[in-house]
Amino acid sequence: MIASALIVFREALEAALVIGIVLGATRGLKGRKTAVAWGVGSGIMGALVVAALMGRIAQAASGTGQALFEAAVLFTAVAMLGWHSVWMSRHGKRLAQDLKNLGSDVTKGLRPATALYAAAALAVLREGSEIVLFLYGLAASGAGAGALCLGGLIGLSAGAAAGGLLYLGLVRIPVRLFFRVTGWMIVLLAAGMASQAAAFLNQADLLPSIKDSLWDTSRLLSAQSVLGTLLKTLVGYTPSPSGLQMLFYAGTIALIASLTKLAEE
Amino acid sequence: MIFSLIKRSVAVLLLLAAPLSAGSDLPVFRLTLKGHQFAPQKVTVPLGRKFKLVVSNEDAEPAEFESFVLHREQVVVGKSEAVVYLGPLKAGRYEFIDDFHSQTRGVIEAAAAEKK
Numbered sequence: 217m218i219a220s221a222l223i224v225f226r227e228a229l230e231a232a233l234v235i236g237i238v239l240g241a242t243r244g245l246k247g248r249k250t251a252v253a254w255g256v257g258s259g260i261m262g263a264l265v266v267a268a269l270m271g272r273i274a275q276a277a278s279g280t281g282q283a284l285f286e287a288a289v290l291f292t293a294v295a296m297l298g299w300h301s302v303w304m305s306r307h308g309k310r311l312a313q314d315l316k317n318l319g320s321d322v323t324k325g326l327r328p329a330t331a332l333y334a335a336a337a338l339a340v341l342r343e344g345s346e347i348v349l350f351l352y353g354l355a356a357s358g359a360g361a362g363a364l365c366l367g368g369l370i371g372l373s374a375g376a377a378a379g380g381l382l383y384l385g386l387v388r389i390p391v392r393l394f395f396r397v398t399g400w401m402i403v404l405l406a407a408g409m410a411s412q413a414a415a416f417l418n419q420a421d422l423l424p425s426i427k428d429s430l431w432d433t434s435r436l437l438s439a440q441s442v443l444g445t446l447l448k449t450l451v452g453y454t455p456s457p458s459g460l461q462m463l464f465y466a467g468t469i470a471l472i473a474s475l476t477k478l479a480e481e
Numbered sequence: 482m483i484f485s486l487i488k489r490s491v492a493v494l495l496l497l498a499a500p501l502s503a504g505s506d507l508p509v510f511r512l513t514l515k516g517h518q519f520a521p522q523k524v525t526v527p528l529g530r531k532f533k534l535v536v537s538n539e540d541a542e543p544a545e546f547e548s549f550v551l552h553r554e555q556v557v558v559g560k561s562e563a564v565v566y567l568g569p570l571k572a573g574r575y576e577f578i579d580d581f582h583s584q585t586r587g588v589i590e591a592a593a594a595e596k597k
Contacts, residue, residue: 219583270543271558279535279564282556346545349556350581353542356559415552421531421566428570432550439549440583456550 220359220367221374223350226445227343228375231259233449234339236379237405238332240386241300241398244315245329255333259340266341267348280420286342287420290413293338296331297406298472301399303331305476308395316391332402347372378446401450407468408452414464415454426459507566508532512546512587514557514579515539519587528591529569537562544585548577551589 235252242248266273266285274282304311347368354364389397417423434455437444447453452465508527512534513520526532536546538557546555546565557563570591579585 223581223583270556271561274556274558274561274563279562280566282563283565286554346556349543349545349558353544353559353581356542412552416554419553419555419565419567421533425569428568429550434550454549454552456552458552461552 217363217367220351220354220364221370224347224368224371225374226371226440226442227347227350228372229378229442229445230375230449231336231339231343232375232379233382233446234379234405235336236382236386237398237401238329238336239383241304241395241402242329242332243387243394243398244311247328248333251328251330251333252336255337256340259337260344262337262341263344263348266345267352270345270349277420283416283420284422287413287416289338289342290409290416293335294406294410294413294468296335296338297402297409298468298475300329300331300335301402301406301472302475302479303329304395304399305479308399312391312395315394403469403472404451405449406472407465408449410468411452411454411457411461411465414460415458418458418460423460426463428458429456430459430462432456509535511535511537513537513539514544514585517544517579517582517585519577519579519585522587524587524589526568526570526589526591528572528593531566531568534565534567534589535562536565543581545580546577547580548575548589551575551577553577554580 235256238255239248239252242252270282272281273285277284351364351368355361386394386398386401414423418425432455437447437453437455439445439448439453439455444453444455454461457465508530510524510526510532512524514537517540524534536555536557538544538559538561541559543556543558546557546563547553551567551570553565553567555563555565567589568591570589572591572593575589575591577587577589
Protein backbone atom coordinates (compact mmCIF):
# COMPACT_ATOMS: atom_id res chain seq x y z
CA MET A 217 0.00 0.00 0.00
CA ILE A 218 2.84 2.37 0.85
CA ALA A 219 4.52 1.55 -2.43
CA SER A 220 1.36 2.29 -4.37
CA ALA A 221 0.76 5.49 -2.44
CA LEU A 222 4.29 6.60 -3.31
CA ILE A 223 3.95 5.92 -7.00
CA VAL A 224 0.58 7.66 -7.21
CA PHE A 225 2.07 10.52 -5.20
CA ARG A 226 4.93 11.03 -7.66
CA GLU A 227 2.63 11.18 -10.66
CA ALA A 228 0.03 13.32 -8.88
CA LEU A 229 2.75 15.67 -7.66
CA GLU A 230 3.84 16.49 -11.19
CA ALA A 231 0.32 17.37 -12.28
CA ALA A 232 -0.45 19.21 -9.03
CA LEU A 233 2.63 21.42 -9.36
CA VAL A 234 1.59 22.45 -12.84
CA ILE A 235 -1.91 23.23 -11.55
CA GLY A 236 -0.43 25.19 -8.63
CA ILE A 237 1.65 27.30 -10.99
CA VAL A 238 -1.29 27.84 -13.35
CA LEU A 239 -3.54 28.90 -10.47
CA GLY A 240 -0.82 31.23 -9.25
CA ALA A 241 -0.08 32.71 -12.64
CA THR A 242 -3.74 33.45 -13.32
CA ARG A 243 -4.13 35.24 -10.03
CA GLY A 244 -6.48 38.17 -10.49
CA LEU A 245 -8.27 36.72 -13.50
CA LYS A 246 -12.00 36.26 -13.23
CA GLY A 247 -13.37 32.73 -13.33
CA ARG A 248 -9.98 31.04 -13.19
CA LYS A 249 -10.94 28.53 -10.52
CA THR A 250 -13.86 27.24 -12.56
CA ALA A 251 -11.63 27.16 -15.62
CA VAL A 252 -8.91 25.19 -13.83
CA ALA A 253 -11.54 22.81 -12.43
CA TRP A 254 -12.77 22.25 -15.99
CA GLY A 255 -9.19 21.68 -17.10
CA VAL A 256 -8.60 19.11 -14.37
CA GLY A 257 -11.95 17.43 -15.09
CA SER A 258 -11.30 17.10 -18.80
CA GLY A 259 -7.74 16.01 -18.05
CA ILE A 260 -9.08 13.16 -15.92
CA MET A 261 -11.55 12.13 -18.61
CA GLY A 262 -8.73 12.26 -21.15
CA ALA A 263 -6.49 10.20 -18.87
CA LEU A 264 -9.12 7.44 -18.71
CA VAL A 265 -9.44 7.43 -22.50
CA VAL A 266 -5.66 7.39 -22.99
CA ALA A 267 -5.22 4.61 -20.41
CA ALA A 268 -7.87 2.54 -22.16
CA LEU A 269 -6.25 3.08 -25.55
CA MET A 270 -2.64 2.80 -24.37
CA GLY A 271 -2.21 -0.66 -25.87
CA ARG A 272 -3.25 0.62 -29.26
CA ILE A 273 -1.29 3.88 -28.98
CA ALA A 274 1.85 1.93 -28.07
CA GLN A 275 1.48 -0.39 -31.07
CA ALA A 276 1.39 2.53 -33.51
CA ALA A 277 4.51 3.63 -35.37
CA SER A 278 6.15 0.17 -35.07
CA GLY A 279 5.96 0.15 -31.30
CA THR A 280 7.04 3.72 -30.66
CA GLY A 281 3.54 5.21 -30.65
CA GLN A 282 3.52 6.02 -26.97
CA ALA A 283 6.75 8.00 -27.12
CA LEU A 284 5.40 10.00 -30.06
CA PHE A 285 2.12 10.56 -28.28
CA GLU A 286 3.86 11.78 -25.11
CA ALA A 287 6.06 14.08 -27.16
CA ALA A 288 3.01 15.51 -28.95
CA VAL A 289 1.18 16.15 -25.67
CA LEU A 290 4.27 17.74 -24.13
CA PHE A 291 4.99 19.97 -27.12
CA THR A 292 1.37 21.13 -27.14
CA ALA A 293 1.69 22.07 -23.47
CA VAL A 294 4.97 23.89 -24.22
CA ALA A 295 3.24 25.87 -26.97
CA MET A 296 0.40 26.78 -24.60
CA LEU A 297 2.80 27.93 -21.89
CA GLY A 298 4.85 29.91 -24.40
CA TRP A 299 1.75 31.54 -25.81
CA HIS A 300 0.69 32.56 -22.35
CA SER A 301 4.11 34.08 -21.63
CA VAL A 302 3.87 36.21 -24.74
CA TRP A 303 0.34 37.27 -23.83
CA MET A 304 1.45 38.20 -20.33
CA SER A 305 4.20 40.41 -21.70
CA ARG A 306 1.44 42.57 -23.19
CA HIS A 307 -1.06 42.41 -20.37
CA GLY A 308 0.97 41.61 -17.28
CA LYS A 309 1.48 45.22 -16.27
CA ARG A 310 -2.20 45.97 -16.31
CA LEU A 311 -2.95 42.75 -14.47
CA ALA A 312 -0.45 43.64 -11.74
CA GLN A 313 -1.90 47.13 -11.52
CA ASP A 314 -5.46 45.85 -11.11
CA LEU A 315 -4.32 43.34 -8.55
CA LYS A 316 -2.63 46.03 -6.49
CA ASN A 317 -5.63 48.31 -6.57
CA LEU A 318 -8.51 45.94 -6.22
CA GLY A 319 -7.48 42.64 -4.68
CA SER A 320 -8.06 39.38 -6.47
CA ASP A 321 -10.56 38.09 -9.00
CA VAL A 322 -11.89 41.39 -10.20
CA THR A 323 -9.96 41.92 -13.41
CA LYS A 324 -12.34 42.33 -16.31
CA GLY A 325 -11.83 42.80 -19.98
CA LEU A 326 -8.82 40.50 -20.27
CA ARG A 327 -8.97 37.44 -22.43
CA PRO A 328 -9.13 34.41 -20.15
CA ALA A 329 -5.90 32.47 -19.87
CA THR A 330 -7.26 29.53 -21.87
CA ALA A 331 -3.80 28.41 -22.91
CA LEU A 332 -2.76 27.91 -19.29
CA TYR A 333 -5.90 25.98 -18.43
CA ALA A 334 -5.20 23.75 -21.40
CA ALA A 335 -1.64 23.17 -20.18
CA ALA A 336 -3.01 22.11 -16.78
CA ALA A 337 -5.45 19.75 -18.49
CA LEU A 338 -2.61 18.19 -20.51
CA ALA A 339 -0.51 17.66 -17.37
CA VAL A 340 -3.42 15.87 -15.71
CA LEU A 341 -3.96 13.82 -18.86
CA ARG A 342 -0.37 12.62 -19.00
CA GLU A 343 0.21 11.86 -15.33
CA GLY A 344 -3.37 10.68 -14.80
CA SER A 345 -3.16 8.05 -17.51
CA GLU A 346 -0.13 6.55 -15.76
CA ILE A 347 -1.95 6.50 -12.42
CA VAL A 348 -4.93 4.79 -14.04
CA LEU A 349 -2.74 2.15 -15.71
CA PHE A 350 -0.78 1.55 -12.53
CA LEU A 351 -3.86 1.16 -10.33
CA TYR A 352 -5.54 -0.97 -12.97
CA GLY A 353 -2.49 -3.24 -12.95
CA LEU A 354 -2.63 -3.56 -9.18
CA ALA A 355 -6.34 -4.31 -9.29
CA ALA A 356 -5.80 -6.89 -12.04
CA SER A 357 -3.10 -8.61 -10.01
CA GLY A 358 -5.62 -9.08 -7.23
CA ALA A 359 -4.52 -6.46 -4.72
CA GLY A 360 -7.27 -5.81 -2.19
CA ALA A 361 -9.65 -3.09 -3.25
CA GLY A 362 -9.48 -1.41 0.15
CA ALA A 363 -5.70 -1.14 0.26
CA LEU A 364 -5.70 -0.02 -3.35
CA CYS A 365 -8.19 2.79 -2.83
CA LEU A 366 -6.45 3.89 0.34
CA GLY A 367 -2.99 3.90 -1.25
CA GLY A 368 -4.30 5.76 -4.27
CA LEU A 369 -6.13 8.29 -2.14
CA ILE A 370 -3.15 8.93 0.12
CA GLY A 371 -0.92 9.44 -2.91
CA LEU A 372 -3.39 11.71 -4.64
CA SER A 373 -4.07 13.85 -1.59
CA ALA A 374 -0.39 14.19 -0.77
CA GLY A 375 0.29 15.26 -4.36
CA ALA A 376 -2.58 17.72 -4.31
CA ALA A 377 -1.42 19.08 -0.95
CA ALA A 378 2.04 19.76 -2.38
CA GLY A 379 0.47 21.61 -5.30
CA GLY A 380 -1.66 23.58 -2.84
CA LEU A 381 1.40 24.49 -0.77
CA LEU A 382 3.18 25.73 -3.85
CA TYR A 383 0.17 27.88 -4.69
CA LEU A 384 -0.05 29.29 -1.17
CA GLY A 385 3.65 30.07 -1.30
CA LEU A 386 3.25 31.79 -4.65
CA VAL A 387 0.41 34.10 -3.60
CA ARG A 388 2.53 35.34 -0.71
CA ILE A 389 5.00 36.86 -3.12
CA PRO A 390 4.48 40.63 -3.21
CA VAL A 391 2.47 41.74 -6.23
CA ARG A 392 5.41 43.79 -7.48
CA LEU A 393 7.47 40.64 -8.02
CA PHE A 394 4.63 38.20 -8.45
CA PHE A 395 4.20 38.12 -12.22
CA ARG A 396 7.93 38.11 -12.78
CA VAL A 397 8.32 35.04 -10.56
CA THR A 398 5.35 33.13 -12.00
CA GLY A 399 6.43 34.19 -15.46
CA TRP A 400 9.83 32.60 -15.00
CA MET A 401 8.30 29.51 -13.42
CA ILE A 402 6.16 29.05 -16.51
CA VAL A 403 9.17 29.43 -18.79
CA LEU A 404 11.16 26.84 -16.80
CA LEU A 405 8.14 24.53 -16.71
CA ALA A 406 7.92 24.79 -20.50
CA ALA A 407 11.66 24.24 -20.93
CA GLY A 408 11.56 21.11 -18.75
CA MET A 409 8.63 19.75 -20.75
CA ALA A 410 10.42 20.44 -24.03
CA SER A 411 13.47 18.56 -22.77
CA GLN A 412 11.29 15.59 -21.79
CA ALA A 413 9.58 15.71 -25.17
CA ALA A 414 12.97 15.69 -26.89
CA ALA A 415 13.92 12.57 -24.92
CA PHE A 416 10.74 10.88 -26.17
CA LEU A 417 11.59 11.76 -29.78
CA ASN A 418 15.04 10.27 -29.21
CA GLN A 419 13.45 7.19 -27.65
CA ALA A 420 11.41 6.79 -30.84
CA ASP A 421 14.59 7.18 -32.93
CA LEU A 422 13.42 10.41 -34.58
CA LEU A 423 16.19 12.63 -33.24
CA PRO A 424 19.79 11.83 -32.31
CA SER A 425 20.75 12.15 -28.64
CA ILE A 426 23.74 14.28 -29.81
CA LYS A 427 25.63 13.39 -26.66
CA ASP A 428 24.19 10.68 -24.51
CA SER A 429 24.97 12.12 -21.11
CA LEU A 430 26.47 15.55 -20.52
CA TRP A 431 26.90 14.85 -16.81
CA ASP A 432 25.47 12.49 -14.23
CA THR A 433 24.14 13.66 -10.88
CA SER A 434 21.99 10.61 -10.15
CA ARG A 435 24.12 9.84 -7.09
CA LEU A 436 23.55 13.33 -5.75
CA LEU A 437 19.86 13.51 -6.49
CA SER A 438 17.97 10.60 -7.98
CA ALA A 439 15.15 11.39 -10.37
CA GLN A 440 13.08 8.84 -8.50
CA SER A 441 13.21 10.70 -5.21
CA VAL A 442 10.48 13.12 -4.19
CA LEU A 443 12.84 16.10 -4.43
CA GLY A 444 14.01 14.87 -7.82
CA THR A 445 10.41 14.62 -9.04
CA LEU A 446 9.68 18.07 -7.66
CA LEU A 447 12.65 19.62 -9.43
CA LYS A 448 11.95 17.64 -12.59
CA THR A 449 8.60 19.36 -12.91
CA LEU A 450 9.60 22.79 -11.67
CA VAL A 451 12.88 23.30 -13.48
CA GLY A 452 13.20 20.23 -15.70
CA TYR A 453 15.78 18.45 -13.55
CA THR A 454 17.14 15.29 -15.07
CA PRO A 455 20.18 13.53 -13.60
CA SER A 456 22.00 12.92 -16.86
CA PRO A 457 20.66 15.10 -19.65
CA SER A 458 21.54 14.33 -23.24
CA GLY A 459 22.87 17.02 -25.54
CA LEU A 460 19.53 16.95 -27.33
CA GLN A 461 17.63 17.62 -24.12
CA MET A 462 19.94 20.48 -23.24
CA LEU A 463 19.43 21.95 -26.68
CA PHE A 464 15.64 21.84 -26.36
CA TYR A 465 15.77 23.15 -22.81
CA ALA A 466 17.93 26.16 -23.67
CA GLY A 467 16.19 26.64 -27.02
CA THR A 468 12.77 26.85 -25.39
CA ILE A 469 13.95 29.45 -22.88
CA ALA A 470 15.61 31.48 -25.63
CA LEU A 471 12.58 31.23 -27.91
CA ILE A 472 10.03 32.23 -25.28
CA ALA A 473 12.26 35.01 -23.97
CA SER A 474 12.78 36.52 -27.41
CA LEU A 475 9.10 36.21 -28.40
CA THR A 476 8.19 37.90 -25.15
CA LYS A 477 10.65 40.71 -25.83
CA LEU A 478 9.24 41.16 -29.32
CA ALA A 479 5.68 41.27 -28.03
CA GLU A 480 6.59 43.92 -25.49
CA GLU A 481 7.46 46.33 -28.32
CA MET B 482 -13.74 14.13 -29.83
CA ILE B 483 -10.72 13.45 -27.67
CA PHE B 484 -10.52 10.06 -29.32
CA SER B 485 -10.46 11.45 -32.84
CA LEU B 486 -7.97 14.08 -31.77
CA ILE B 487 -5.65 11.42 -30.39
CA LYS B 488 -6.07 9.34 -33.53
CA ARG B 489 -5.34 12.31 -35.71
CA SER B 490 -2.25 13.39 -33.84
CA VAL B 491 -0.90 9.84 -33.82
CA ALA B 492 -1.58 9.63 -37.56
CA VAL B 493 0.22 12.90 -38.23
CA LEU B 494 3.18 11.77 -36.18
CA LEU B 495 3.19 8.49 -38.05
CA LEU B 496 3.53 10.36 -41.32
CA LEU B 497 6.33 12.44 -39.88
CA ALA B 498 8.03 9.39 -38.48
CA ALA B 499 7.95 7.19 -41.54
CA PRO B 500 10.76 8.66 -43.64
CA LEU B 501 13.00 9.43 -40.70
CA SER B 502 13.33 6.16 -38.87
CA ALA B 503 15.60 3.90 -40.81
CA GLY B 504 16.04 1.60 -37.88
CA SER B 505 15.92 -1.78 -39.56
CA ASP B 506 19.66 -2.41 -39.63
CA LEU B 507 20.09 -1.74 -35.94
CA PRO B 508 21.01 -4.53 -33.56
CA VAL B 509 17.92 -5.71 -31.69
CA PHE B 510 17.83 -6.82 -28.06
CA ARG B 511 14.89 -8.37 -26.32
CA LEU B 512 13.79 -7.92 -22.76
CA THR B 513 10.94 -9.92 -21.31
CA LEU B 514 8.86 -9.21 -18.26
CA LYS B 515 7.40 -12.29 -16.66
CA GLY B 516 6.19 -12.70 -13.11
CA HIS B 517 7.38 -9.10 -12.58
CA GLN B 518 10.98 -10.06 -13.32
CA PHE B 519 13.08 -8.85 -16.19
CA ALA B 520 14.71 -11.55 -18.27
CA PRO B 521 17.54 -11.21 -18.83
CA GLN B 522 18.35 -9.03 -15.85
CA LYS B 523 21.46 -7.82 -17.59
CA VAL B 524 21.35 -6.80 -21.21
CA THR B 525 24.82 -6.49 -22.68
CA VAL B 526 24.94 -4.09 -25.60
CA PRO B 527 27.69 -2.87 -27.90
CA LEU B 528 29.57 0.33 -27.15
CA GLY B 529 28.87 3.48 -29.08
CA ARG B 530 26.15 2.04 -31.24
CA LYS B 531 22.49 2.75 -31.49
CA PHE B 532 20.29 -0.26 -30.83
CA LYS B 533 16.68 -1.26 -30.55
CA LEU B 534 15.29 -2.75 -27.35
CA VAL B 535 12.06 -4.68 -27.64
CA VAL B 536 10.35 -4.89 -24.25
CA SER B 537 7.85 -7.69 -24.12
CA ASN B 538 5.43 -7.88 -21.21
CA GLU B 539 4.12 -11.39 -20.73
CA ASP B 540 2.29 -10.52 -17.52
CA ALA B 541 -1.36 -9.55 -17.59
CA GLU B 542 -0.78 -6.22 -15.87
CA PRO B 543 0.68 -3.09 -17.44
CA ALA B 544 4.29 -2.20 -16.66
CA GLU B 545 6.48 0.79 -17.35
CA PHE B 546 10.01 0.29 -18.53
CA GLU B 547 11.83 3.27 -17.11
CA SER B 548 15.44 4.31 -16.92
CA PHE B 549 16.04 7.60 -15.17
CA VAL B 550 19.66 7.74 -16.16
CA LEU B 551 18.88 7.03 -19.82
CA HIS B 552 15.68 9.10 -19.73
CA ARG B 553 13.48 6.42 -21.10
CA GLU B 554 9.85 5.85 -20.14
CA GLN B 555 7.76 3.29 -21.94
CA VAL B 556 4.46 1.86 -20.80
CA VAL B 557 4.05 -1.75 -21.86
CA VAL B 558 0.49 -2.90 -21.31
CA GLY B 559 -0.17 -6.53 -20.39
CA LYS B 560 0.59 -9.18 -23.02
CA SER B 561 2.19 -6.78 -25.45
CA GLU B 562 5.46 -5.39 -26.72
CA ALA B 563 6.89 -1.94 -27.12
CA VAL B 564 10.04 -0.60 -28.72
CA VAL B 565 12.64 1.65 -27.16
CA TYR B 566 15.59 2.98 -29.13
CA LEU B 567 18.76 3.54 -27.18
CA GLY B 568 22.36 4.56 -27.58
CA PRO B 569 24.97 5.13 -28.68
CA LEU B 570 26.11 4.50 -25.10
CA LYS B 571 29.43 5.05 -23.40
CA ALA B 572 30.87 2.14 -21.44
CA GLY B 573 28.98 1.67 -18.22
CA ARG B 574 26.04 0.17 -16.38
CA TYR B 575 22.65 1.74 -16.81
CA GLU B 576 19.86 0.76 -14.46
CA PHE B 577 16.26 0.42 -15.44
CA ILE B 578 13.15 -0.50 -13.49
CA ASP B 579 9.51 -1.30 -13.95
CA ASP B 580 8.18 1.94 -12.59
CA PHE B 581 4.86 0.29 -11.72
CA HIS B 582 6.65 -2.35 -9.61
CA SER B 583 9.74 -0.62 -8.34
CA GLN B 584 11.26 -3.85 -6.97
CA THR B 585 11.57 -5.06 -10.55
CA ARG B 586 14.99 -4.01 -11.75
CA GLY B 587 17.53 -4.73 -14.40
CA VAL B 588 20.62 -3.26 -15.96
CA ILE B 589 21.96 -2.48 -19.40
CA GLU B 590 25.68 -2.90 -19.69
CA ALA B 591 27.55 -1.28 -22.52
CA ALA B 592 30.90 -2.94 -22.94
CA ALA B 593 33.51 -3.33 -25.64
CA ALA B 594 31.95 -5.65 -28.18
CA GLU B 595 33.06 -9.22 -28.58
CA LYS B 596 33.68 -10.34 -32.11
CA LYS B 597 30.71 -9.74 -34.37
